[in-house]
Amino acid sequence: xxxxxxxxxxxxxxxxxxxxxxxxxxxxxxxxxxxxxxxxxxxxxxxxxxxxxxxxxxxxxxxxxxxxxxxxxxxxxxxxxxxxxxxxxxxxxxxxxxxxxxxxxxxxxxxxxxxxxxxxxxxxxxxxxxxxxxxxxxxxxxxxxxxxxxxxxxxxxxxxxxxxxxxxxxxxxxxxxxxxxxxxxxxxxxxxxxxxxxxxxxxxxxxxxxxxxxxxxxxxxxxxxxxxxxxxxxxxxxxxxxxxxxxxxxxxxxxxxxxxxxxxxxxxxxxxxxxxxxxxxxxxxxxxxxxxxxxxxxxxxxxxxxxxxxxxxxxxxxxxxxxxxxxxxxxxxxxxxxxxxxxxxxxxxxxxxxxxxxxxxxxxxxxxxxxxxxxxxxxxxxxxxxxxxxxxxxxxxxxxxxxxxxxxxxxxxxxxxxxxxxxxxxxxxxxxxxxxxxxxxxxxxxxxxxxxxxxxxxxxxxxxxxxxxxxxxxxxxxxxxxxxxxxxxxxxxxxxxxxxxxxx
Amino acid sequence: xxxxxxxxxxxxxxxxxxxxxxxxxxxxxxxxxxxxxxxxxxxxxxxxxxxxxxxxxxxxxxxxxxxxxxxxxxxxxxxxxxxxxxxxxxxxxxxxxxxxxxxxxxxxxxxxxxxxxxxxxxxxxxxxxxxxxxxxxxxxxxxxxxxxxxxxx
Numbered sequence: 001x002x003x004x005x006x007x008x009x010x011x012x013x014x015x016x017x018x019x020x021x022x023x024x025x026x027x028x029x030x031x032x033x034x035x036x037x038x039x040x041x042x043x044x045x046x047x048x049x050x051x052x053x054x055x056x057x058x059x060x061x062x063x064x065x066x067x068x069x070x071x072x073x074x075x076x077x078x079x080x081x082x083x084x085x086x087x088x089x090x091x092x093x094x095x096x097x098x099x100x101x102x103x104x105x106x107x108x109x110x111x112x113x114x115x116x117x118x119x120x121x122x123x124x125x126x127x128x129x130x131x132x133x134x135x136x137x138x139x140x141x142x143x144x145x146x147x148x149x150x151x152x153x154x155x156x157x158x159x160x161x162x163x164x165x166x167x168x169x170x171x172x173x174x175x176x177x178x179x180x181x182x183x184x185x186x187x188x189x190x191x192x193x194x195x196x197x198x199x200x201x202x203x204x205x206x207x208x209x210x211x212x213x214x215x216x217x218x219x220x221x222x223x224x225x226x227x228x229x230x231x232x233x234x235x236x237x238x239x240x241x242x243x244x245x246x247x248x249x250x251x252x253x254x255x256x257x258x259x260x261x262x263x264x265x266x267x268x269x270x271x272x273x274x275x276x277x278x279x280x281x282x283x284x285x286x287x288x289x290x291x292x293x294x295x296x297x298x299x300x301x302x303x304x305x306x307x308x309x310x311x312x313x314x315x316x317x318x319x320x321x322x323x324x325x326x327x328x329x330x331x332x333x334x335x336x337x338x339x340x341x342x343x344x345x346x347x348x349x350x351x352x353x354x355x356x357x358x359x360x361x362x363x364x365x366x367x368x369x370x371x372x373x374x375x376x377x378x379x380x381x382x383x384x385x386x387x388x389x390x391x392x393x394x395x396x397x398x399x400x401x402x403x404x405x406x407x408x409x410x411x412x413x414x415x416x417x418x419x420x421x422x423x424x425x426x427x428x429x430x431x432x433x434x435x436x437x438x439x440x441x442x443x444x445x446x447x448x449x450x451x452x453x454x455x456x457x458x459x460x461x462x463x464x465x466x467x468x469x470x471x472x473x474x475x476x477x478x479x480x481x482x483x484x485x486x487x488x489x490x491x492x493x494x495x496x497x498x499x500x501x502x503x504x
Numbered sequence: 505x506x507x508x509x510x511x512x513x514x515x516x517x518x519x520x521x522x523x524x525x526x527x528x529x530x531x532x533x534x535x536x537x538x539x540x541x542x543x544x545x546x547x548x549x550x551x552x553x554x555x556x557x558x559x560x561x562x563x564x565x566x567x568x569x570x571x572x573x574x575x576x577x578x579x580x581x582x583x584x585x586x587x588x589x590x591x592x593x594x595x596x597x598x599x600x601x602x603x604x605x606x607x608x609x610x611x612x613x614x615x616x617x618x619x620x621x622x623x624x625x626x627x628x629x630x631x632x633x634x635x636x637x638x639x640x641x642x643x644x645x646x647x648x649x650x651x652x653x654x655x656x657x
Contacts, residue, residue: 051641167560171515171553177546178522185539190529192539193522223587223618224579389619393611394633396587400594401607404649405641413595421588428575429511447542459534 003129010356014364019062022055023361026063027368030070034086035078035380039395041071041087042437043218045331046210047399049338050406057339058354062361064335068328069121069311069362072271073369076113076304077380080106081231089271089307092279096292096299103295107238108245112297113304114373115241116249120257120305121366124312127261128319129359132348135320139345144452145463149473151446154323155439156477157266161273164430166484172426176436179204180443187451199411206334208403208416209440213433214327215399216420219392221427231384236377241297249301252282256305263306264313270326271307271314278306312362319355321345323442327434330441508570512557519550586618602652607634 013019033044045064052060075087080097093113100109142150155173162169182193183203194200241249256278263274282302283292292299317325322343324330336343341351348355373380403416423433439446457463465471523544532538561567590610597606611630615621621629638649 165557165560167553167556171550171557174519174546174550174553175515178543178550181543181546185529188539190539192529192543193525220584220587223583224581226580389615389621390625390629393614393619394629396591396614397607397611397633398637400591400610401603401637401641404598408648410595410599413591417588417591417595424584425511429508429570431511443542450542451537454537455535459536 003133006352006356007129007360009352010358010360011363013058013353013357014062014360018055019059019357019361020364022059022063023066023365024368026066027070027073027365027372030067030072031074031077031369031372031380032383033067034071034074034076034090035383036074036391037078037082037084037086039218040214041068042210042327042331043215043399044071045328045335046207047215047395047402049207049210049331049335050402052335053338053406057336057341057351058357060335060339061332061354061358062365064332065315065358065362066365068332069308069365070369070372072121072304072308072311073114073117073373074380075307076117076300077110077373077377078384080109080113080300081236081381082384087271089275089311090304091272092275092303093300095279096294096296099293099295100297100300105295107236108241108297109300110236110377111239111241111374112245112249112301114239114370116253116256116301116305117308117373118366118370119253120260120309121312121369122363123257124261124264124309125359125362125366127309128312128316128362131265131316132320132355135316136345136348139321142345142469143467144449144456145467145470146473148446148449148453149464149470149477150321151323151442151449153473153477154317154325155435155442156480158326158438159435160480160484162432162435164432168431169435172431172433173435173439176439176441177443177446179209179436180440181447186444186448197411199407199409204415204440205406205412206331206338206441207406208412209419210327210331210334210437211399211403212416212419212421213423213426213437215395216416217423217427217433219396220420220424222388223392231381236381239374239377245297248297251285252278252298252302253305255281255285256302257309260306260309260311261313264310264325265316266325270328271310274306274310275303278302315358318343319347319358322347322445324438327437330438333441505572506561506568506570507572507575508567509558509561512554512561516551516554516558519547519554521547523547523551583618587614590614598650598652600652603649604634604638605652607637 014023029044029048030041033039033041045067048064048067052063071087072089075085075090076093076097078084078086079090079093080101083094083098085091085094097109097113100106159166159169159173178193182200184191184201191201259278259281260274263277264270279299279302282298283289286292286298314325314329317323318329318332322333322345324333333343341347341354399416400413403412406412426433453463454461464474526540526544526547529540529543530538531541531544561570590613594606594610597609608630611633612626615629616623616626642648
């Protein structure tokens, strides 16, 4: 009965008026940036992180989480109506969604995307509630050695799933570790890599780093291109899918939810991969695979369900183990720590209002999103006609203001701009920023657990392979690295990536 | 010159510099790793990965053909440079002219001269944006922005 008590408590927290308000603000902003191409949830959450300093941790996480899963809803609108993805996770939705819009079926496409998202999102939350407690029990057995190996495995999986080069992704994880260690060493009190700048004693802030790598660099890349958008449909009608649509979509939504949930728990898996997988699966099981890419509703329902289930499942490792599975979760982890909340398996026990409050708010948020994305779809359609030339200066300016107000520091502004330029160059040369930010967030935890492990073992590194759970994590990591190097498997991995790209 | 190769050399230099600095910080004794231990490993790791990418540029077809010109082909890259320069100007101007004036100026310049929007749009949008943002941040965070010599916000 514990679970029911907790759920009731969670809802009583989530229904407090300011949590409702911030939940709404979160999903509203999420939908907004989801609809607008060129600004992702990571950048937005980083930009808005400073705003949350003045509010309680529960409210802050409720809002930031809302931005994340809200963006999964919004992204599909642009994919369907404009034919370019609003978010990376809705890339596949452009295939059949846009085709449906061209055939005058924009309404059902948007409708099934929203309903599929809602169903999958809600089921994802149920999974989150049921899975977290057992996982916490398991994690409480972890010592520093297990934690260290688990984090290493998380980073390796993330880099393994990198779209381009795994070597480059691993390198970026290394760079992230270094950046995360800048500042005073908590154990010895020695300043590290501060380059003579006293302001860096506290380390490089997550806000300027994430805003630079994800927000500013995105702007710099986008202004190089002529972004032309033409909205296919000015007024959307018949949003409710008919009986036939539902019949065709039920299977894809169910499978998509399952795929999304399983992929979402994996470190580095996330929403993008899950939507691709779901599309591939639907095409394979379909009796008429030739309909795909020509406006098959299954190609919208499956991936859209999948990315929402994945976005909810991604919270499981963060809230139960304290380990973020993606860059977005890294930002949330940063937010928790800024608010003085210690993430980890004790979070559920020590901060029950936070855990259950946030989970309950996701139910409410999903309902709000359904309303925002169906009856109010017209607003978003109109928003799509705002040109990028008006939008990006505003985004740039909000980023500059946000980076400044955290510490009233000009240095932070230069850091953000500097990381923006570095991020721009990184993307030009196909170095992915996600492993960097995740390693940056994990660096302090990783270092502490490494040191503690070595102190316990008296300097013997075999502690990581003599303890069974730790050994398991290390073996998985090693296998992944080896498999990426062995030519036969490497070519198979590239084949899969290529195939996914081809199908898109 | 191969662009990917040059980039890998830059990363190698970064990793090597970090590893070298870490030696100064102290690697510590076996049972008690020092401040330099973790960054030393991370620095060497970055170096090792950079070496692999460097070698790949001789084998991998795609990396082999990478040139700077190809990476910037067709893009209006000068616009990206303008954005960075204007942002630097904004940061420097903020302490002199104050937050309000420098923000509005930044937005007006970008919208009017980089994006060629109409004067009306280029003035109305910035003023409204700056006012709303200022109110939001000062209300939520109770923060004060630089007022500058004009004494405006």
